[in-house]
Amino acid sequence: MHTHQTNDKIETKIESKPKKLVLVGNPNVGKSIFFNYLTGLYVEVSNYPGTTVEILKGRYKNFIVYDTPGIYGLSSFNDEERIAKNIIIDADIILNIVDAVNLERDLFLTLQLIDSGKPVVVALNMMDEAEKKRIKINVEQLSKILGVPVIPTIAIKYKGFREITEAIEKATIGNRDKKLAEKIKKIANELKVTEIEALLILEGDSETINKYRTKFNGELYIHDEREKIYIERRNKANQIVAEVTNIDTISGRISNFFGRIAIHPIFGLAFFIVILYLAYILVGKLIAQDIVDLTENEIGKKIYEYNVRKFVARYFPVSIKVNILDEDDNIIDTRTFIFENGTRASETTLKQMEDFANGKNVEYEFEFKNPILFILFGEFGVLTMTVRYLLFLLLPLVIGFYLMLSILEDSGYLPRLATFVDKLMNYIGLNGKAIIPMILGFGCVTMATITTRLLTTTREKRIMTAILQITIPCSAQLAVITTLLMRAGFKATVIYAMTMFLVFVIIGLTLNKILPGGATPLLIDLPPMRIPRVENLAKKTWMRTFYFIKEAGMWFFVGAFVVGLLQVTGLLDKWIQLLSPLTVNWLQLPAEASQAFIMGIVRRDFGAAGFYSLELTPMQTVVGLVTITLFVPCIASLMVMLKERGAFEGLIIWLSSWIIAFTIGGIVSQILI
Numbered sequence: 195m196h197t198h199q200t201n202d203k204i205e206t207k208i209e210s211k212p213k214k215l216v217l218v219g220n221p222n223v224g225k226s227i228f229f230n231y232l233t234g235l236y237v238e239v240s241n242y243p244g245t246t247v248e249i250l251k252g253r254y255k256n257f258i259v260y261d262t263p264g265i266y267g268l269s270s271f272n273d274e275e276r277i278a279k280n281i282i283i284d285a286d287i288i289l290n291i292v293d294a295v296n297l298e299r300d301l302f303l304t305l306q307l308i309d310s311g312k313p314v315v316v317a318l319n320m321m322d323e324a325e326k327k328r329i330k331i332n333v334e335q336l337s338k339i340l341g342v343p344v345i346p347t348i349a350i351k352y353k354g355f356r357e358i359t360e361a362i363e364k365a366t367i368g369n370r371d372k373k374l375a376e377k378i379k380k381i382a383n384e385l386k387v388t389e390i391e392a393l394l395i396l397e398g399d400s401e402t403i404n405k406y407r408t409k410f411n412g413e414l415y416i417h418d419e420r421e422k423i424y425i426e427r428r429n430k431a432n433q434i435v436a437e438v439t440n441i442d443t444i445s446g447r448i449s450n451f452f453g454r455i456a457i458h459p460i461f462g463l464a465f466f467i468v469i470l471y472l473a474y475i476l477v478g479k480l481i482a483q484d485i486v487d488l489t490e491n492e493i494g495k496k497i498y499e500y501n502v503r504k505f506v507a508r509y510f511p512v513s514i515k516v517n518i519l520d521e522d523d524n525i526i527d528t529r530t531f532i533f534e535n536g537t538r539a540s541e542t543t544l545k546q547m548e549d550f551a552n553g554k555n556v557e558y559e560f561e562f563k564n565p566i567l568f569i570l571f572g573e574f575g576v577l578t579m580t581v582r583y584l585l586f587l588l589l590p591l592v593i594g595f596y597l598m599l600s601i602l603e604d605s606g607y608l609p610r611l612a613t614f615v616d617k618l619m620n621y622i623g624l625n626g627k628a629i630i631p632m633i634l635g636f637g638c639v640t641m642a643t644i645t646t647r648l649l650t651t652t653r654e655k656r657i658m659t660a661i662l663q664i665t666i667p668c669s670a671q672l673a674v675i676t677t678l679l680m681r682a683g684f685k686a687t688v689i690y691a692m693t694m695f696l697v698f699v700i701i702g703l704t705l706n707k708i709l710p711g712g713a714t715p716l717l718i719d720l721p722p723m724r725i726p727r728v729e730n731l732a733k734k735t736w737m738r739t740f741y742f743i744k745e746a747g748m749w750f751f752v753g754a755f756v757v758g759l760l761q762v763t764g765l766l767d768k769w770i771q772l773l774s775p776l777t778v779n780w781l782q783l784p785a786e787a788s789q790a791f792i793m794g795i796v797r798r799d800f801g802a803a804g805f806y807s808l809e810l811t812p813m814q815t816v817v818g819l820v821t822i823t824l825f826v827p828c829i830a831s832l833m834v835m836l837k838e839r840g841a842f843e844g845l846i847i848w849l850s851s852w853i854i855a856f857t858i859g860g861i862v863s864q865i866l867i
């Protein structure tokens with residue numbers, strides 16, 4: 195006791211010059227009540243923002259206390275801000291009053307004050323209101339994150355005020371943004387200004403800049419970093435709130451639990467893997483396998499295509515190959531029936547064919563001699579395969595993917611995932627938002643390419659589009675790749691996955707390096723996690739699916755038409771011959787593999803499927819799959835890319851994928867084989 199008293203005396207002696215204690219806060223948070231309490235003066239208190247419009251000062255112990263108008267940030271956008279700012283610049287200690295109910299809004303200013311390098315104490319006011327709303331705040335944790343004392347208060351009841359008076363004596367400089375603090379120190383040194391002024395200069399505060407303009411020697415700090423700093427600060431405020439607040443109702447608690455797990459550095463990853471797995475079950479298994487098998491094979495192939503071709507075959511020359519299949523779909527018998535004038539004209543042959551097929555598990559292959567019919571109804575028929583592909587394969591997949599995306603969005607997870615991966619994405623010149631097109635790309639690159647629109651800058655759209663089109667395999671291709679890798683074994687799978695990942699990283703890093711500019715900061719709100727509303731999910735999924743089909747659908751027809759044309763004119767074969775040396779000598783694959791790189795132009799999975807019938811060693815499989823994955827995306831993707839990114843840029847990306855695919859494929863081949 196005794197020693198304590200002596201200490202006090204010594205301190206009072208040393209601090210004889212009064213310190214400036216400035217009350218700072220957003221409008222209407224209770225600053226004036228604090229002022230009245232501390233100074234014993236009377237300042238008008240009322241429940242509307244802007245009650246205090248001038249600076250009032252009074253004495254409290256060894257302090258001169260200043261009341262300031264409510265502000266949202268330190269800057270000179272309006273009179274209140276200018277008045278408040280000028281007094282804050284000279285403050286020795288800042289008492290920052292924060293509204294516990296609007297923590298997200300108020301923390302922006304708190305973080306800015308902390309960044310200014312002034313000692314700060316935070317009064318977490320309106321705790322009674324917060325309690326009514328069942329908002330629980332982990333005060334200790336908040337104080338730890340900010341690095342300054344945080345005192346819960348109820349100003350109207352003077353609750354917590356004694357603790358405030360104690361804390362003022364212990365005010366500390368908080369946890370400043372490290373990079374920002376470094377820059378501030380540098381500027382403060384160079385210009386001989388205080389740190390808070392350096393911060394204001396960095397944030398482009400016109401008044402401060404004008405004041406020191408003569409010291410600038412022109413260019414140095416002309417480009418202010420306001421936007422970047424503000425966005426990062428806003429995000430940090432959001433993240434802090436997500437971390438320290440709880441809505442103490444059952445649903446609030448659950449929502450908070452998941453919300454916090456989702457952005458946790460370690461559990462966040464586990465959570466992401468669980469979500470990916472669930473998404474895989476929904477889209478990869480249920481839709482891509484079970485439903486698509488039903489729609490594509492049973493409806494698309496056996497009902498739709500068969501009947502269309504059968505109808506056309508009635509009137510035009512055709513040869514029909516009938517394959518009898520066993521239970522495992524192996525061909526056990528086959529016969530070809532030729533109809534010179536269509537099936538309608540030769541009833542006997544038709545009868546023979548029906549007898550041959552009767553009651554068995556059969557598969558029909560129609561071959562139309564007429565080139566136009568071939569293009570329309572043949573193997574890649576515009577009216578057969580394209581329709582089947584679009585309606586019976588792609589449509590269910592697209593619906594599945596959009597449904598999943600909508601669930602992720604409405605549940606509040608997507609913004610958290612974006613936050614979680616933001617730092618990683620920065621390395622490849624993107625911000626967290628880019629995770630959305632990336633995930634979508636594994637469904638359908640065409641669809642994902644359209645979604646790059648949600649990225650902010652052209653630079654980001656460019657990088658994302660290139661990455662998508664070159665490195666991300668779509669679900670259809672992924673299905674074929676998986677099947678082939680299963681055959682090739684574990685080692686092959688690991689080599690394939692690692693090679694692809696490496697290429698992805700290299701392309702990302704390179705683009706980030708060569709394109710001027712940098713990643714924009716992620717600006718995203720973290721809404722509470724909640725169960726999505728079914729009605730909203732249905733509406734969103736439907737709208738997006740419709741839009742996608744409308745946008746991309748036509749290009750599938752165009753693509754199929756072009757390939758049909760190449761096939762009937764014999765150009766397709768020429769191409770295959772042309773490519774053979776590359777395939778055989780450089781990639782060390784069988785000559786027939788060239789076909790994969792032609793089919794791959796139309797559809798990614800066709801390309802990969804081209805390897806099915808070849809007898810490849812596991813390492814050849816790796817080479818083939820690496821090359822075909824990096825190879826050009828499907829025609830529909832190309833068309834959408836040309837539309838989104840323009841012909842010039844689109845073609846550069848498309849041609850690059852040829853070069854990258856064969857270069858990397860060749861290198862892998864030379865190493866492995």
Ligand SMILES: Nc1nc2c(ncn2[C@@H]2O[C@H](COP(=O)(O)OP(=O)(O)OP(=O)(O)O)[C@@H](O)[C@H]2O)c(=O)[nH]1
Nearest residue numbers: 222223224225226240241244245246264320348349
């Ligand atoms: N329920 C509750 N109300 C409070 C508390 N603190 C302040 N208020 C009320 O909030 C309103 C604003 O208080 P002021 O002291 O005028 O706030 P201010 O920050 O000075 O406002 P401006 O000067 O307009 O920026 C008044 O109606 C106060 O009664 C609190 O802890 N709990």
Ligand SMILES: [Mg+2]
Nearest residue numbers: 225226245246
């Ligand atoms: Mg006031």
